[in-house]
Amino acid sequence: xxxxxxxxxxxxxxxxxxxxxxxxxxxxxxxxxxxxxxxxxxxxxxxxxxxxxxxxxxxxxxxxxxxxxxxxxxxxxxxxxxxxxxxxxxxxxxxxxxxxxxxxxxxxxxxxxxxxxxxxxxxxxxxxxxxxxxxxxxxxxxxxxxxxxxxxxxxxxxxxxxxxxxxxxxxxxxxxxxxxxxxxxxxxxxxxxxxxxxxxxxxxxxxxxxxxxxxxxxxxxxxxxxxxxxxxxxxxxxxxxxxxxxxxxxxxxxxxxxxxxxxxxxxxxxxxxxxxxxxxxxxxxxxxxxxxxxxxxxxxxxxxxxxxxxxxxxxxxxxxxxxxxxxxxxxxxxxxxxxxxxxxxxxxxxxxxxxxxxxxxxxxxxxxxxxxxxxxxxxxxxxxxxxxxxxxxxxxxxxxxxxxxxxxxxxxxxxxxxxxxxxxxxxxxxxxxxxxxxxxxxxxxxxxxxxxxxxxxxxxxxxxxxxxxxxxxxxxxxxxxxxxxxxxxxxxxxxxxxxxxxxxxxxxxxxxxxxxxxxxxxxxxxxxxxxxxxxxxxxxxxxxxxxxxxxxxxxxxxxxxxxxxxxxxxxxxxxxxxxxxxxxxxxxxxxxxxxxxxxxxxxxxxxxxxxxxxxxxxxxxxxxxxxxxxxxxxxxxxxxxxxxxxxxxxxxxxxxxxxxxxxxxxxxxxxxxxxxxxxxxxxxxxxxxxxxxxxxxxxxxxxxxxxxxxxxxxxxxxxxxxxxxxxxxxxxxxxxx
Numbered sequence: 001x002x003x004x005x006x007x008x009x010x011x012x013x014x015x016x017x018x019x020x021x022x023x024x025x026x027x028x029x030x031x032x033x034x035x036x037x038x039x040x041x042x043x044x045x046x047x048x049x050x051x052x053x054x055x056x057x058x059x060x061x062x063x064x065x066x067x068x069x070x071x072x073x074x075x076x077x078x079x080x081x082x083x084x085x086x087x088x089x090x091x092x093x094x095x096x097x098x099x100x101x102x103x104x105x106x107x108x109x110x111x112x113x114x115x116x117x118x119x120x121x122x123x124x125x126x127x128x129x130x131x132x133x134x135x136x137x138x139x140x141x142x143x144x145x146x147x148x149x150x151x152x153x154x155x156x157x158x159x160x161x162x163x164x165x166x167x168x169x170x171x172x173x174x175x176x177x178x179x180x181x182x183x184x185x186x187x188x189x190x191x192x193x194x195x196x197x198x199x200x201x202x203x204x205x206x207x208x209x210x211x212x213x214x215x216x217x218x219x220x221x222x223x224x225x226x227x228x229x230x231x232x233x234x235x236x237x238x239x240x241x242x243x244x245x246x247x248x249x250x251x252x253x254x255x256x257x258x259x260x261x262x263x264x265x266x267x268x269x270x271x272x273x274x275x276x277x278x279x280x281x282x283x284x285x286x287x288x289x290x291x292x293x294x295x296x297x298x299x300x301x302x303x304x305x306x307x308x309x310x311x312x313x314x315x316x317x318x319x320x321x322x323x324x325x326x327x328x329x330x331x332x333x334x335x336x337x338x339x340x341x342x343x344x345x346x347x348x349x350x351x352x353x354x355x356x357x358x359x360x361x362x363x364x365x366x367x368x369x370x371x372x373x374x375x376x377x378x379x380x381x382x383x384x385x386x387x388x389x390x391x392x393x394x395x396x397x398x399x400x401x402x403x404x405x406x407x408x409x410x411x412x413x414x415x416x417x418x419x420x421x422x423x424x425x426x427x428x429x430x431x432x433x434x435x436x437x438x439x440x441x442x443x444x445x446x447x448x449x450x451x452x453x454x455x456x457x458x459x460x461x462x463x464x465x466x467x468x469x470x471x472x473x474x475x476x477x478x479x480x481x482x483x484x485x486x487x488x489x490x491x492x493x494x495x496x497x498x499x500x501x502x503x504x505x506x507x508x509x510x511x512x513x514x515x516x517x518x519x520x521x522x523x524x525x526x527x528x529x530x531x532x533x534x535x536x537x538x539x540x541x542x543x544x545x546x547x548x549x550x551x552x553x554x555x556x557x558x559x560x561x562x563x564x565x566x567x568x569x570x571x572x573x574x575x576x577x578x579x580x581x582x583x584x585x586x587x588x589x590x591x592x593x594x595x596x597x598x599x600x601x602x603x604x605x606x607x608x609x610x611x612x613x614x615x616x617x618x619x620x621x622x623x624x625x626x627x628x629x630x631x632x633x634x635x636x637x638x639x640x641x642x643x644x645x646x647x648x649x650x651x652x653x654x655x656x657x658x659x660x661x662x663x664x665x666x667x668x669x670x671x672x673x674x675x676x677x678x679x680x681x682x683x684x685x686x687x688x689x690x691x692x693x694x695x696x697x698x699x700x701x702x703x704x705x706x707x708x709x710x711x712x713x714x715x716x717x718x719x720x721x722x723x724x725x726x727x728x729x730x731x732x733x734x735x736x737x
Contacts, residue, residue, distance in 0.1 A: 047087055053095040064090075070359075085140065103123070103172050105252065108535075127184070128201035175323075196253075199265075200249075206272050207271050209224050213225065239310075291330035305318035320351055332569030364546075378465075380405035384400075389477055392479045395450050399444065409439075415462065416457050429446065447535075451577055456480075460472055492513045495581050496509070501588055503557075503589055503591070510553075512551070513581070514551075517549075517577065527568055593648070593650075606730050611623065634725050651705075652735050654669065664721070667687070667689075673712055674710060
């Protein structure tokens, strides 16, 4: 096998013996499979789709096109696929929020791809989408690094890898509660890590962690991926009749805890398991069980593919089954099954395109099951030798630590806290091996305690070996006593804009801050209450006048992405000792949108001007008059009579009177919203069942118009069910201010 045909994440793994094969695969020629891929590869469409600045669109389209082109290069060595890859990857990077200026629901413009797909009213960064996009970006870097023939792609590889790391960092477990929201609220214990989301979203993010680890060797990514895998393993159940695995879609949710995972969501898990296997997280038994699920449960005897992992239902998108080809080394019949699904395709979608690329790869690679190096489970033995327990520390203290391990200690760090149980804060800087060997040596690290408050602190040393095993020293106590502690807080005041000012677009804030030892940094925070919580304004304040001891700072705040309303701002200054000073909360009014119109927006709602302002298709509706000569609208059950209105986003109330006619059904007012692309949907259908033969007011109708609506139609009609009619009068639509 040529080096470029090895999947990038498996380069370091030695080949083991083949598992006995019970099925002989009648392989189509490599040219046949390549021709199939090229026939369905709609590169122009995938590239156009990669320019949509939406995390959901990019994750389900561009990310799978990227995977497909990587695999096709690894299969064929043809650089045309890498050039297609880089063209789409460049588009993906060019449409990050931080590049296009798109703000999430907190107003932050981050180096990732946010979306409002799962909540139309909230734009946020979903860990699932981030994982799907970041994975092939990091894998490209690993491929380039492993193949000298690709040296001219090195700059792009480094750029893509950094983009993957920046995007994944958006979802790092936050220390500040203001950044915790439903798709960033990590639940962690000593062995597991999870988001309270469906399993597929957790493992999609785990794929990116493993891909970045393969590209960098940074074990912090592997450690998190192992914990996500442990969470996944907790929910794997063995099907005793097939010796295969199945799991629940969302096992921790009361409404979904009994729902078996469906085929459409399994590609996230199969890729995660494959990457995890080659990093020692899953073993050969696991891989055989996943292969059994594919061949004995999902693939049915009639040639169809089951919709769920218990064999129930029939999938309407069987091409997603091709993502189970990761387990082809344990079940070669997957090649036949997969080829039969797609062999007649003339077009496809990106996830299936990636599956067809996998079919090319596994058909030609001769890939065989491999086993990672034997697992090392022995933990390092660690001991803090000096300073002695109970010593007094000031300024910079030098710690001597001994650490031994069967395979060698890779790194050693110190953590400190104010309790024997932590929490532990990592001491900055890396420890150096100053004596002996990594298997049994002495390490040294300096700890700057000058910025700490005087008091008792506890220190814990942690040694980590190449397999990621961690060993801890016993907890040692010390007393920090600095000579001249700085406890004075900066004095901060927001000078402009003046309190009560109206803000729009970009507001420039002027803040004065003074401190005995000088202000190191100044930030603004905003919230909807004087008590917070406070969201930090993006960007660093600049000192524009005076000195750090007593100066004026300036910071621009982009409020264009905020909803109109009342906001409070606080400035926070921090000095070199970490003392923080806060300004008082200052009130401002954000007013980006134009005011809603006043008065009745319905033209001729009392029908005094006949049908002026209304559309009456097919002349279905008529003007009638009661005994006093009052004009009113008479209509049956149809959608022919309406008034079209251009509405600004906001809240409105609709009122009308109705008089019973001959229909036994309810009088009805229907509101339909129209989007910019011409699509429409019924927003509300208000009904009134008459109780007598007099004019009756309909219950006031409340209407909320979202930002995406460009116009609305108000229909006066009758609930379907008979051919009778009702009368309408005094129709009004007014904005709620």
